[in-house]
Amino acid sequence: MSHFGRTGPPDITDTYSLLVLNVTFRTTADDLFPLFDKYGKVVDIFIPRDRRTGDSRGFAFVRYKYADEAQMAVDRLDGTLVDGREIAVQFAKYGPNAERIHKGRIIEKVPRSRGRSRSRSPRPRYRDDYYGGRDYRRRSRSRSGDRYDRDRYHGRERGYRYRSRSRSISPDYDRGHRGRGRYEDERQRCRSRSVESTSPPRRSPSPRRSVSMRRTPSSGGESPDRRSHHDRSPTPRSLSTRDQLVDSRSASPRNSIDE
């Protein structure tokens, strides 16, 4: 029982999910299992990883069977140094699908509470003292997908430049206002997408783009010279495949001979 998350979630009923943040990118479930298992019965450990690279995203989910154990692990492992990095252990708030989470407790759809007495009895909560006065950093509405954009668009440089306009600030200060640039960027992108959605049949006409298409006259020395030939057509989509194939065959021998 070392490989978690290989066959998906085994059973997420009456389990307590713990979110482990700030873990190293190379930390695996096997590394966290012994740590968390020492404080209680760990049902499953899942570490979200990137679809492209497959690398860890920097956080993991640890499922406990009992709340007291989970709470204990949170209090004991939260802030501890793991693999040279301080990890933050806290109860998971957001569920993957239709899981109802209450204080990290995962309950299935509508328990049998309906059949029982409607009286709202104050169920025994777990020590709020632990996470009662502890106010974690406020997270933005956006939760996933920002990483991809940031890596792609290098929002970092953009942020620096933006701040430069105002005044020279220490790099540490940037940490606090880091989300602002990202939020604006995301919002704009969302709006842009919304516009496209508004006109499904209309394909964002960009005539200028076609003309702007790189003729690459100077790139005659490049190999994909024949491609530019058919590029001249405005809509060679359907014929593109066949045309290219035929052209390729035709050009293949010729190219060989040329060389």
Added chain:
DNA sequence: GTTGAGCGTT
């Protein structure tokens, strides 16, 4: 090879 706020898979 890098990064570092955040919330999850068959």
